[in-house]
Amino acid sequence: MMAAVIFVFSVAALMQFFVSYCRSLIAASARRALSSDVQDVIGIRRSASGDDFDRVMQYLYLCPDRREDRNGIKAIGAYFRMLGAVAKVMGRLIPSLRVWTESERSQCAYFAAVALDRRIAHNRDMFAEQMSA
Amino acid sequence: MVCSLFRGPLRRYFTLNLYMAMSVLVNAGRYVVFTQHGLMSSEYIYFYYYSDAILTICLYFALMGLYAIVFEELGVGMRLRVFMMLLLIGTTLFSYSVVHQSETRMLTRYIVEISQNLYFVGLILTYVLWAALLKLRESRIRVIQIVLSLGIYFSINAATYALRNAYPNLRFVWGYLPVAAGVFLPIAWIYAFMKFDDEARLAPSRLAAVPR
Secondary structure (H helix, E strand, O other): OHHHHHHHHHHHHHHHHHHHHHHHHHHHHHOOOOOHHHHHHHOOOOOOOOOHHHHHHHHHHHOOOOHHHHHHHHHHHHHHHHHHHHHHHHOOOOHHHHHHHHHHHHHHHHHHHHHHHHHHHHHHHHHHHHHHO | OHHHHHHOOOOOOHHHHHHHHHHHHHHHHHHHHHHHHOOOOHHHHHHHHHHHHHHHHHHHHHHHHHHHHHOOOOOOHHHHHHHHHHHHHHHHHHHHHHHHHHOOOHHHHHHHHHHHHHHHHHHHHHHHHHHHHHHOOOOEHHHHHHHHHHHHHHHHHHHHHHHHHHOOOOHHHHOOHHHHHHHHHHHHHHHHHHHOOOOOEOOHHHOOOOOO
């Protein structure tokens, strides 16, 4: 009985901590504006839509990665999939939840766009360094 | 430890560094016992679980350090330390009393019981700290991410030990989750130290799972 109570409480707390952790990752990049090059390539200006996420991720995979970004992107990818599952299962029953998940999914897409922007800038710097050497 | 040495004040996060140093020592010790006695030996199993309990107690000290950072302006650090030490002693005694009443293989049962309870109390304390962060509108990203990653670590381990207590045969589930959590915690802390400086801030309203 005690183990069951601990298990249920722990899983509920885990979900809450995971959501907040992902939101803290997203919030740290939400204030950053995208460069005009990336805006043109992916077609996102100030705000993104949840449907853009997969497309931006494909661009991200094409770009040589940075070790610093890797874990954050994985966590947000997992968060995005979790939001998709929640929207599918619960969205019809609770419309406000559907609105919330869509808003979160769009922020995930913006996070991915900022990560892409960073990767492109990083690779440009590396290329410039190599050319000047 | 290296990240905090180069990217932040080492003394400020002393308890986190203490935990990381202990973690390195314990893992080295586990490797020595593993190579000498093998994975399934009782020596390795005893060493693994007792060192895990010691690491959890070190994590309590890390949590105390985080409480001290969050509540430093209120000047209640000493009271919090006394309260958390009493809670730690209480948890140990409670686990002992539960096992003392029920089991014949007391020592092995005790270590699983105390690990489950230590992780659960750690989870409750982290949850309270998280609530306090939201209430006090704490905005330092580094502190927020360290506390949240600690919450994820405690909740995965508490859930795993509880599952293990209830269903000892589900080894394929509880065998791997603590390892994943053990890898996640240092990575998340390294990310928090490398990516953000101590004064980097964000709006606390963005963090609550339910929008305010």
